[in-house]
Amino acid sequence: MKKYIGLIIGVLLTSVGCQEQETPSKESTGVTEQETLPKTIHLAKEQMQNAALRIGTAQVTELNEVVILQGLVTVPPQNKIDVSFPLQGYIKETQVMAGMHVTKGQVLATIEGMELLQLQQDYLTAKEKFQLAVQEYNRQKELNVNKATSDKLFEQISTERETEHILMTALAQKLALVGITAESLSANTIHNSVALRAPVNGLVAMVGVNTGKYISSTEKLFEIIAMKETVVVFDAFEKDVPNVRVGQSLEVYSNGATEEHYEGVIKYINHSLNADHAAEVTAVISGSTEVFYPGLFVNGEIHIENHSGLTVPSEAVVQWRGDSYVFKEIGAQDFEMVKVEAGISQHGQQQITASGINQQTKLVIKNAYTLLMKAMNSGEE
Numbered sequence: 001m002k003k004y005i006g007l008i009i010g011v012l013l014t015s016v017g018c019q020e021q022e023t024p025s026k027e028s029t030g031v032t033e034q035e036t037l038p039k040t041i042h043l044a045k046e047q048m049q050n051a052a053l054r055i056g057t058a059q060v061t062e063l064n065e066v067v068i069l070q071g072l073v074t075v076p077p078q079n080k081i082d083v084s085f086p087l088q089g090y091i092k093e094t095q096v097m098a099g100m101h102v103t104k105g106q107v108l109a110t111i112e113g114m115e116l117l118q119l120q121q122d123y124l125t126a127k128e129k130f131q132l133a134v135q136e137y138n139r140q141k142e143l144n145v146n147k148a149t150s151d152k153l154f155e156q157i158s159t160e161r162e163t164e165h166i167l168m169t170a171l172a173q174k175l176a177l178v179g180i181t182a183e184s185l186s187a188n189t190i191h192n193s194v195a196l197r198a199p200v201n202g203l204v205a206m207v208g209v210n211t212g213k214y215i216s217s218t219e220k221l222f223e224i225i226a227m228k229e230t231v232v233v234f235d236a237f238e239k240d241v242p243n244v245r246v247g248q249s250l251e252v253y254s255n256g257a258t259e260e261h262y263e264g265v266i267k268y269i270n271h272s273l274n275a276d277h278a279a280e281v282t283a284v285i286s287g288s289t290e291v292f293y294p295g296l297f298v299n300g301e302i303h304i305e306n307h308s309g310l311t312v313p314s315e316a317v318v319q320w321r322g323d324s325y326v327f328k329e330i331g332a333q334d335f336e337m338v339k340v341e342a343g344i345s346q347h348g349q350q351q352i353t354a355s356g357i358n359q360q361t362k363l364v365i366k367n368a369y370t371l372l373m374k375a376m377n378s379g380e381e
Helices: 002-022 045-051 114-145 151-177 368-380
Strands: 040-042 054-057 059-074 080-083 089-094 107-112 193-197 202-207 222-225 230-237 249-254 257-270 278-285 297-313 318-320 323-329 334-346 349-353 362-366
Touching: 040 368, 045 368, 059 278, 059 334, 059 349, 089 114, 114 151, 230 297, 249 278, 257 297, 297 334, 297 362, 318 368, 323 368, 334 368, 362 368
Parallel strands: none
Antiparallel strands: 040 334, 054 362, 059 230, 059 297, 080 222, 089 107, 107 193, 202 222, 230 278, 249 257, 249 297, 257 278, 297 349, 318 323, 323 334, 323 362, 334 349
8 A cells, every 4th residue: 555655646746847847937037027128118298298308310420430449658768768877986966856857968966986086097097108108119110120129029019009009098988988088188187076967858767866875887877768759558459459550540648638639650569469368559659748758548549440321329329138229209109119230439429220210210319218218117017
């Protein structure tokens, strides 16, 4: 008896399980009644007045397809100058601060030190030895003509003269590196300090010294940015790379001044994508660009080409479940919700494509979202 009872219970459970599988719930299908909106919407007379809808038609216009890039103002290597001093010494005086504009030849700091004095001493000593070597060379030359001295000795004197000349010339070049003219140097004009001058016109980006500081020959004392041109490096993501090319014009503007656009030209494109899967696009901005300082985040717009099509005001197009819709007037107080393909959006205009919509079709071009809310409320009822 127990055997038959267990068999009957098993059959009943199996039957119930099959029915549950054959009858899916609304939750399991992921479909709810609220997701289906009515195709047409009717507004009462009072609702029409409150909605303040505006009826119009689509117009055929041309809009530019725009690629928007984000980037950073940078300084090319040739415009960033590190200023140092080839000798050890001390900063006697400096009146330069970061952010100052300097001109070529302007004094950045005054430097003094023992190595500076030693270099001048070495040059003057080498100069005297060279003059003595020249005198001896001339004397031996006359003796050699009369065969009063051997050719070997004359050759030795010639070599000594050339060696002293090389040493004196090298020391003169070292003096030029620290800003001292060798021709004007004498025992009475030895300098105990020299001026370190700006090599170019530009902006002082870094000051690494102060009065009394000891400096070495390998130390960067100042950093100057030559404001010759403004360079921006943009990131172009994979989808935008095919639309970007060298020589292309673009408009550049900062986040703080979106109305002020500056013209630029793309110079280089690095097609090796970085860690963000973006290609680095280098552009040069033309004209007066003092507002673009290094490190500033900027935007760039590239206008690809003109596309002609039906265009409506952007507020005429509503979004629902990831799709775009417009409302077509089909009666005095009746409207039809029509799905469209949204194209280029620019300057408050939106291009659309849809079957059954042309330049004669009457559409809601203002307060279209009022109809969408009405449709959503109708769908819930």
